[in-house]
Every structure is written in C-alpha cells, then in structure tokens.
Amino acid sequence: MSDTLREVTLEDLDAIEIGAAILGTGGGGNPYIGKLRCREELRKGRKIPVIPLNELPDDALVVSLGGIGAPVVGVEKIEEGEECLRALRAVEQEVGKKVDALISAEIGGANSMEPMLTAAQAGLPVVDGDGMGRAFPEMQMITWSIYGQRSTPAAMADEKGNIVVFRETPNDKWVEDLARASVVVMGAAAGLAQAPMRGEFVKRAAIPGTVTQAYNLGRAVLDANRDHRDPVQAVIDHEGGRLLMTAKIVDLERHLKGGFAVGHLSLEGYGAFAGDSGKINLQNEFLIFARNEVVEVCVPDLIVVLDADTGHPITTEMLRYGQRIAVLGLPCHALLRTPEALAVVGPAAFGYPEVEFVPMAAKGDAK
Amino acid sequence: MSDTLREVTLEDLDAIEIGAAILGTGGGGNPYIGKLRCREELRKGRKIPVIPLNELPDDALVVSLGGIGAPVVGVEKIEEGEECLRALRAVEQEVGKKVDALISAEIGGANSMEPMLTAAQAGLPVVDGDGMGRAFPEMQMITWSIYGQRSTPAAMADEKGNIVVFRETPNDKWVEDLARASVVVMGAAAGLAQAPMRGEFVKRAAIPGTVTQAYNLGRAVLDANRDHRDPVQAVIDHEGGRLLMTAKIVDLERHLKGGFAVGHLSLEGYGAFAGDSGKINLQNEFLIFARNEVVEVCVPDLIVVLDADTGHPITTEMLRYGQRIAVLGLPCHALLRTPEALAVVGPAAFGYPEVEFVPMAAKGDAK
Numbered sequence: 228m229s230d231t232l233r234e235v236t237l238e239d240l241d242a243i244e245i246g247a248a249i250l251g252t253g254g255g256g257n258p259y260i261g262k263l264r265c266r267e268e269l270r271k272g273r274k275i276p277v278i279p280l281n282e283l284p285d286d287a288l289v290v291s292l293g294g295i296g297a298p299v300v301g302v303e304k305i306e307e308g309e310e311c312l313r314a315l316r317a318v319e320q321e322v323g324k325k326v327d328a329l330i331s332a333e334i335g336g337a338n339s340m341e342p343m344l345t346a347a348q349a350g351l352p353v354v355d356g357d358g359m360g361r362a363f364p365e366m367q368m369i370t371w372s373i374y375g376q377r378s379t380p381a382a383m384a385d386e387k388g389n390i391v392v393f394r395e396t397p398n399d400k401w402v403e404d405l406a407r408a409s410v411v412v413m414g415a416a417a418g419l420a421q422a423p424m425r426g427e428f429v430k431r432a433a434i435p436g437t438v439t440q441a442y443n444l445g446r447a448v449l450d451a452n453r454d455h456r457d458p459v460q461a462v463i464d465h466e467g468g469r470l471l472m473t474a475k476i477v478d479l480e481r482h483l484k485g486g487f488a489v490g491h492l493s494l495e496g497y498g499a500f501a502g503d504s505g506k507i508n509l510q511n512e513f514l515i516f517a518r519n520e521v522v523e524v525c526v527p528d529l530i531v532v533l534d535a536d537t538g539h540p541i542t543t544e545m546l547r548y549g550q551r552i553a554v555l556g557l558p559c560h561a562l563l564r565t566p567e568a569l570a571v572v573g574p575a576a577f578g579y580p581e582v583e584f585v586p587m588a589a590k591g592d593a594k
Numbered sequence: 595m596s597d598t599l600r601e602v603t604l605e606d607l608d609a610i611e612i613g614a615a616i617l618g619t620g621g622g623g624n625p626y627i628g629k630l631r632c633r634e635e636l637r638k639g640r641k642i643p644v645i646p647l648n649e650l651p652d653d654a655l656v657v658s659l660g661g662i663g664a665p666v667v668g669v670e671k672i673e674e675g676e677e678c679l680r681a682l683r684a685v686e687q688e689v690g691k692k693v694d695a696l697i698s699a700e701i702g703g704a705n706s707m708e709p710m711l712t713a714a715q716a717g718l719p720v721v722d723g724d725g726m727g728r729a730f731p732e733m734q735m736i737t738w739s740i741y742g743q744r745s746t747p748a749a750m751a752d753e754k755g756n757i758v759v760f761r762e763t764p765n766d767k768w769v770e771d772l773a774r775a776s777v778v779v780m781g782a783a784a785g786l787a788q789a790p791m792r793g794e795f796v797k798r799a800a801i802p803g804t805v806t807q808a809y810n811l812g813r814a815v816l817d818a819n820r821d822h823r824d825p826v827q828a829v830i831d832h833e834g835g836r837l838l839m840t841a842k843i844v845d846l847e848r849h850l851k852g853g854f855a856v857g858h859l860s861l862e863g864y865g866a867f868a869g870d871s872g873k874i875n876l877q878n879e880f881l882i883f884a885r886n887e888v889v890e891v892c893v894p895d896l897i898v899v900l901d902a903d904t905g906h907p908i909t910t911e912m913l914r915y916g917q918r919i920a921v922l923g924l925p926c927h928a929l930l931r932t933p934e935a936l937a938v939v940g941p942a943a944f945g946y947p948e949v950e951f952v953p954m955a956a957k958g959d960a961k
Contacts, residue, residue, distance in 0.1 A: 317761060382761075389768055392759035394684060394749075401756055401779075408775040412768075 228446060232355060232439040235275040235343055240265055242445030245540075247339030249444055249462060250437070252529045253543040254488075254511035255336015255362030256294065264308050265340055268347035275343045276352040278328055280435045283354060287426035288325070290318055291358055291371060292342040293332035295383065295406055296416035307386030310418030311345040317382030317390050318420040330354040330429060332369060332421070334437040335362030335512075336542075341418065353438065358422075360434030360560045361529050364487055364511040366406060367399040368572045370562055371422040374432040378402040381421035385413040393421075434560045448538055458538025459553045462531070468557035469587065471516055471524060472505050473498045473535055476550045481543065487511050488543050494554070505554065507532070509543050514577050516554060524556035525579070527563040527572045528587045531555040558587040595813060599722060599806040602642040602710055607632055609812030612907070614706030616811055616829060617804070619896050620910040621855075621878035622703015622729030623661065631675055632707055635714035642710045643719040645695055647802045650721060654793035655692070657685055658725055658738060659709040660699035662750065662773055663783035674753030677785030678712040684749030684757050685787040697721040697796060699736060699788070701804040702729030702879075703909075708785065720805065725789075727801030727927045728896050731854055731878040733773060734766035735939045737929055738789040741799040745769040748788035752780040760788075801927045815905055825905025826920045829898070835924035836954065838883055838891060839872050840865045840902055843917045848910065854878050855910050861921070872921065874899070876910050881944050883921060891923035892946070894930040894939045895954045898922040925954040 235243065244262045247255070265275065283289070292311045319326055329342040329349075334357040346353045358369035372378060381393045381402055391409050393402050402421070410417050424432075444465050451461035463470060474494035481490035487510050494505030508515040513530035516523055524530055532541045535551040563572055564586050574582035602610065611629045614622070632642065650656070659678045686693055696709040696716075701724040713720045725736035739745060745766045750758045750773055758776050760769050769788070777784050791799075811832050818828035830837060841861035848857035854877050861872030875882040880897035883890055891897055899908045902918040930939055931953050941949035 387768070388762060388764045389772065390760075390762040391772055392761055393757075394759055395755060395757040397755045401754070404779045405756065405758055405776055408779045409772055412771045412775045 228443050229439055231279050231436070232277045232442055234277055235265070235438070237266060237269050239442055242449055243339060243438070243441045244445065245448050246441030246443065246445030247334055247336060248540040248542070249531055250334055250360070250441060250529065251336030251362040251512070251540065251542065252531055253509060253513040253541070254364060255333060255338060257542065258337045258340045261337050261340025261344060264344050265347065268344060273347040275346050277355050277438055278352040280354060280356045280430055280433055283328065283426040283430055285425065285427035287327040288322070289328045289330050289354060289424045289426060289429045290315055290326045290420050291332045291369070291422045291424070292329050292345055292418070292420050293338035294341050294416060295366070295410050295419045308344070309348060310384045310386060311341050311420060312348045313384035313390060314382045314418045314420035315345060315349065317384065317392055318380055318423055321380035321382065321392060321394065322423050326351065326423070328352050328354050330433060331357040331438070332419070333357060333359040333362050334434070334441055335359065339441055354429060354433065355438045356429070356433035356435045357437045358433065360437055360563060361527070362512050363572060366403040368576070370432045370434060370568070371424060372399040373568050373571050376422050376424050376428055376432065378421045380423065381406070381419060383409055383417045383419050385417040387413070389413055432562070434562055452538065459533055459535070459555070462533065462538070463555060466557040468555050471554040471556050472496050472500045472503060472518065473551070473553050474500060474505055476546060476548055476552065479546055479548050481509070481546065492546060497551070507554070508579070510577060511543060513543070515574060515579060515582060516556065522582050524587060525574045525582055525584055526577060527559040527568065527584070529557040529559060531557060556587055564588070595810050596806055598646050598803070599644045599809055601644055602632070602805070604633060604636050606809055609816055610706060610805070610808050611812065612815050613808030613810065613812030614701055614703060615907040615909070616898055617701055617727070617808060617896065618703030618729040618879070618907065618909065619898055620876060620880040620908070621731060622700060622705060624909065625704045625707045628704050628707025628711060631711050632714065635711060640714040642713050644722050644805055645719040647721060647723045647797055647800055650695065650793040650797055652792065652794035654694040655689070656695045656697050656721060656791045656793060656796045657682055657693045657787050658699045658736070658789045658791070659696050659712055659785070659787050660705035661708050661783060662733070662777050662786045675711070676715060677751045677753060678708050678787060679715045680751035680757060681749045681785045681787035682712060682716065684751065684759055685747055685790055688747035688749065688759060688761065689790050693718065693790070695719050695721050697800060698724040698805070699786070700724060700726040700729050701801070701808055702726060706808055721796060721800065722805045723796070723800035723802045724804045725800065727804055727930060728894070729879050730939060733770040735943070737799045737801060737935070738791060739766040740935050740938050743789050743791050743795055743799065745788045747790065748773070748786060750776055750780070750784045750786050752784040754780070756780055799929070801929055819905065826900055826902070826922070829900065829905070830922060833924040835922050838921040838923050839863050839867045839870060839885065840918070840920050841867060841872055843913060843915055843919065846913055846915050848876070848913065859913060874921070877944060878910060880910070882941060882946060882949060883923065889949050891954060892941045892949050892951055893944060894926040894935065894951070896924035896926060898924060923954055931955070
C-alpha cells in the first residue's frame with residue numbers, strides 16, 4: 228500500500244490495471260494494452276512521475292487525456308501508441324503554451340493508462356487524480372465540465388495521422404457529439420486531449436488521489452489472492468462499499484446504440500441472497516442496481532460486477548448468461564454528489580428521471 | 595455581357611443566381627438564400643470586388659470557401675449568415691496570417707454566393723474562378739486537391755457557435771469524411787474554409803473566370819426570356835453545348851444515402867427525340883446520361899436539366915414524375931479532363947468503372 232504514489236514503476240502496473248478495471252464499473256475500456264505500452268516505455272528507461280494534487284503549482288498548465296471510442300473496438304483495434312501525444316501537441320498549439328502536467332480524464336478502465344503512457348513519452352508528470360473517479364460513458368460527464376472548465380479547445384488524433392481540433396462549441400455536450408461523430412469516421416478509436424486548465428482549478432475540481440487509489444485497490448486484490456483471502460471482501464474493505472448480491476445472470480439484453488453498449492441484466496440471487504431477484508441497467512457502465520424491483524444503488528455511486536470466484540472485474544462486453552457474479556456497491560466521491568454534479572451524472576442524465584439518487588454514503592457506507 | 599466582372603453589384607445578383615444554378619447540374623444547393631444575403635450586404639453599402647485570376651499576386655493568400663451539407667437541408671435550415679466568415683477566421687488563426695482574397699470552392703449552386711457574402715462581410719475580394727467549374731458532391735473533387743494543394747488546415751463553423759478545425763489528415767478524402775460526419779452533428783449545414791493557397795497556385799489550378807461565366811450565362815437566359823427567344827438555346831449557345839433530349843420523366847428513383855441524394859430518372863423522348871429512351875444517374879448532381887442504354891455524356895462534362903418551357907434549371911430534389919424537361923450536355927473545362935482530374939471526378943470515382951469518359955469537346959463541342 229502507498230499513501231501517495233510518487234512514481235509509477237514496472238512493479239506497479241499490474242495493480243493499477245486491476246484497480247482501474249474495478250473503478251471502470253463495467254466500462255471504460257480494457258487497460259491491458261495500455262499497460263503493455265507503459266511497460267515498454269518504462270523498460271526503455273522512461274519515467275512516469277506522479278505529482279500529488281496538493282503539490283501542483285496554481286499556474287501549472289494541465290491537460291486532460293483519454294482515449295475515445297466504443298469499448299468493444301478498443302479490444303480489437305489496437306492504437307498505434309502516440310495518439311494522445313499528438314492530441315496533446317495539438318492542444319498546446321491551440322493555447323500557444325507548453326503543458327506542465329497531464330491528468331486522466333477517467334481513472335476507470337483504459338484511460339487510467341493513457342496519460343501515464345503519454346507522460347512517459349513527453350517527459351511530463353501525471354497528476355494523482357482524474358475527472359471522473361470511475362468511468363462514465365460521455366465526455367461531458369467530467370468534473371472539469373461540472374465545475375466550470377470548458378473542454379475546448381480539445382483535439383483528437385488517430386493512428387492514421389488525422390488531427391481534428393474542437394476550437395469552440397456552445398457547450399461541452401457539443402464536444403462529445405462532434406468527437407463521437409469523428410471517432411466513428413476514424414475507425415472508432417482515437418486519443419483526445421481536452422480542457423487546458425490551471426493547476427489552481429485542477430486542485431479544486433479533480434477527484435483526488437485516484438492514481439494511488441487504483442494502485443492500492445489493485446494491490447489489495449492481488450494480496451488477497453496471494454494470501455488466499457476473499458478478493459471480493461478486499462475490494463469492499465478498501466473502498467468502504469457493500470456486497471449487494473451474489474447472483475447468477477439469468478437474462479441479458481445488450482445492444483449497440485449510438486456507439487454505446489446499452490441494455491440490462493437480470494439476476495437470480497444465491498447463497499445469502501437466495502430468493503432475491505436483481506436487475507442492473509447499463510450504458511457502457513453499470514448504472515442502476517435494483518433488488519426485487521426496488522432501486523438500491525445508482526449512478527454516480529459505483530456498481531461493480533466481479534467474478535464470484537476469482538474476484539476479477541467483469542466488463543459489460545464480457546457478460547455471459549449463467550455467469551456467477553458478485554455485485555458490489557461502492558460510494559462515489561463527494562465531488563460527484565453535489566447538485567451540479569448530479570445534474571450531469573445522476574440517474575436523470577442517463578434517462579432515468581424517476582430514479583432518486585440516495586447516496587450510499589448517506590446509508591452509512593464510507594467516504 | 596461582361597468580359598471580366600470587376601465587382602458584383604445589386605443588378606448582377608439575379609443573373610449569377612441563374613447561371614450558378616445551371617452550372618450546379620442538379621446539385622450544389624439553391625443559391626437563392628445566399629443571393630438575398632448578398633443583396634442585404636450590398637444594400638448596407640458593402641462591396642463585392644472581383645479580382646481576375648491573372649491579376650492575383652503570386653504571394654497572395656487565398657482561401658477556398660463554401661457551405662457543406664445535404665442540399666435538401668439547405669432549403670429548410672437557413673444559415674445564420676456568418677458561418678463562412680467564422681470558418682475563414684479559424685483558418686487564418688491556423689496559418690497565423692490574414693487572407694488576401696476568397697475563392698469559391700464550387701461555382702455551381704449555393705456555393706457561388708457564399709464567398710461573395712463573406713467577401714462583403716470581411717472587406718475582401720473574390721477571385722474570378724473556382725475549384726470545380728460546376729458542382730460535385732464531395733469535397734475532394736476539387737482542382738485544389740487534384741493539382742496538389744492539401745485541403746488542410748480546414749475549418750467548419752455552424753450557426754450555433756461550433757468551430758471544428760481539420761488540422762492534419764492523411765489525404766483530402768479524410769477531410770471530406772470527417773467534415774461530413776461533423777455536419778450531420780451540426781444539423782446538416784455549415785460553412786467551410788479550406789486549402790489556404792498561394793496566388794501562384796490558384797492561377798494554375800482554378801477553373802478561370804467562372805464568376806463572370808455564371809453572370810454571363812444567367813444574363814443570356816434573362817435576355818432570351820425578355821426577348822421571347824428560346825432560353826434553352828441561349829444556354830447551349832453560351833456554353834458551346836448540345837441538346838441531348840427533350841423528354842418526359844417516366845420513372846424516378848431517389849433516396850438519401852450517406853447524406854447524398856442518390857438515384858436515377860428514366861426519360862421518354864418527345865418532339866425531335868420521340869422514340870428515344872433516356873436515363874440519368876445522379877448523386878446530388880447529374881452524373882451520367884444514356885440514350886437507349888448507351889452512355890452519351892458523363893462526368894466531368896455537365897449534364898443540365900432545364901424545364902422545357904421556362905428554361906429554369908431543375909435541381910435533383912425538384913424532379914417530379916411527368917415533368918417535361920430539356921436535357922443538355924455542356925463540355926467541362928480542360929482542367930477537369932486531365933488524367934489527374936479524371937481519377938478524381940471521372941465516372942469511375944462515382945462507382946461507374948465500366949463507363950468510359952469521352953469528352954464532349956472531342957466530339958466537336960466547344961471548349
């Protein structure tokens with residue numbers, strides 16, 4: 228365990244991969260390829276320094292990085308490896324300044340690795356924090372936008388040499404829509420750099436310490452496995468969460484809609500949860516968990532699905548009929564629970580205006 | 595008639611509208627709204643100076659302008675009016691220089707008016723020429739691309755305040771694809787500025803004198819109508835073309851495919867052409883004319899459909915079953931007939947590899 232990660236080394240990558248995948252809440256893309264690329268960079272002698280949020284100078288220029296695309300494609304279409312670096316350079320050209328530090332748009336899933344990879348390539352530090360504290364399906368669902376920083380100028384780059392700049396838009400939803408349309412043309416995977424921010428703002432708006440959190444969470448799972456302890460319990464203990472259900476998947480409906488994996492899964496409880504039925508709605512990420520048709524946990528709190536035996540996180544595209552899973556609820560960070568945040572990442576923003584968000588934290592869970 | 599238009603005045607707009615619509619070969623969008631906007635600017639006392647191609651300084655910076663979108667939408671979704679101006683400013687920011695003159699991407703249809711409107715707004719001259727000498731459905735079908743000038747950096751702006759910059763792409767087809775995807779998000783109409791060029795290149799690559807040509811062609815139609823002469827013959831005489839058929843539309847298949855109006859119309863000749871059958875294939879513009887199943891005229895030569903009685907050009911979205919039309923073939927400019935040009939705007943580029951382009955000019959028509 229580490230209080231504050233100061234540098235990401237070769238030995239840390241596996242733990243960050245696992246922790247980031249769990250925080251991906253079923254989406255966010257697979258961090259595996261990114262991990263391999265980071266490993267390659269570190270083996271070349273390059274470094275990934277991590278700068279704690281409170282040590283970031285107020286006038287530092289920070290850019291938010293991440294890949295964009297359908298998660299399904301990320302597995303099949305491997306990036307060339309410098310997409311985010313080229314997108315970063317394009318944003319630097321827009322603002323006419325060199326960037327001082329990088330930050331992950333989204334710690335959950337593949338975008339945990341993208342800024343670390345670019346950091347190694349560009350010789351820059353990554354900030355210990357991110358803009359989501361988990362994964363969300365749309366770009367404007369990010370604390371930069373929520374707390375007043377515009378995404379523009381933003382830039383997208385693909386492996387073929389395309390560079391598209393979103394210089395001005397009426398609001399950040401337009402950046403999402405325009406970037407989404409461009410990424411389909413580019414072949415459904417690209418690097419995106421956005422929201423050039425002052426350090427002072429990042430300190431207020433970033434979900435703090437999430438690189439360290441991903442590392443420690445992954446470390447807890449690895450240690451539990453090594454010591455033959457229950458990895459599911461290790462996740463719950465680390466995050467102050469709650470086991471919602473051990474269950475079998477008895478129905479699964481999932482289709483691609485507007486570039487997103489949308490659908491739901493129906494669950495039949497077993498063990499301590501025998502007799503319970505469950506349902507999880509998803510849009511790339513798991514959004515809402517209901518027990519016996521009553522909503523119990525919903526976005527922005529985290530719904531995590533783990534393989535009941537191995538404790539490995541299961542992403543939405545890996546769901547299978549008959550799988551035995553453990554469903555966990557983990558409380559989200561306080562920055563995602565404010566009225567401004569709930570307007571953007573609460574259940575209504577996902578098309579569930581009838582669902583009221585009752586924070587897990589208010590029910591006595593940690594955070 | 596004018597040898598070389600030196601300025602577009604209020605009195606010239608109607609003629610340019612008609613000439614440009616004829617050169618639109620069924621597509622290119624309706625120049626009507628653009629004409630009204632130009633009129634408004636001229637009434638405010640603003641000017642639209644025209645600079646002949648041979649007077650353009652070699653080191654002048656010229657930008658190509660036009661609207662982009664589905665022609666059907668152009669009629670229904672009226673632009674705010676400064677889309678092209680904002681796109682122009684975005685390209686100026688990209689190259690770090692002020693532009694000296696504007697040129698139409700496409701003289702056929704609505705894009706005849708866009709650069710004139712922006713010229714009045716920005717206090718710049720328009721060059722007497724364009725990049726197509728007619729209308730074509732895709733952006734890379736332009737002499738700038740054909741003769742070696744890249745479209746990038748290009749910029750798109752809509753009426754809502756979105757500005758997207760295409761900074762780098764592997765080739766100009768990517769600009770077309772990315773711009774097409776963006777314009778769908780923007781609501782299917784936007785202004786596009788592209789291909790910042792040196793005057794020296796424009797003098798070599800532009801189809802020369804097409805603003806004057808559109809004016810004179812429209813003037814010829816207006817004069818024929820006024821003098822009760824045949825307007826169809828006036829078009830043929832002015833352009834050195836040929837009457838292909840007077841006919842009734844007996845079948846019409848037209849659908850939207852990838853943002854384009856695609857289809858064909860079947861014709862039954864009458865008058866001197868009684869007994870002949872005809873077919874015209876289209877993609878926004880009329881592409882191929884066949885008589886009795888033998889191709890007679892095809893892109894890049896111009897196939898123009900006029901109302902048989904009034905001589906008014908009929909655009910693809912205005913085609914109706916039972917209409918009586920005059921089909922004309924007009925020879926394209928020599929710059930569209932080179933091997934480099936035919937690779938991009940010949941019949942194979944539109945999905946007709948089996949059609950051989952035999953220039954009308956080679957058959958004894960003018961140009």
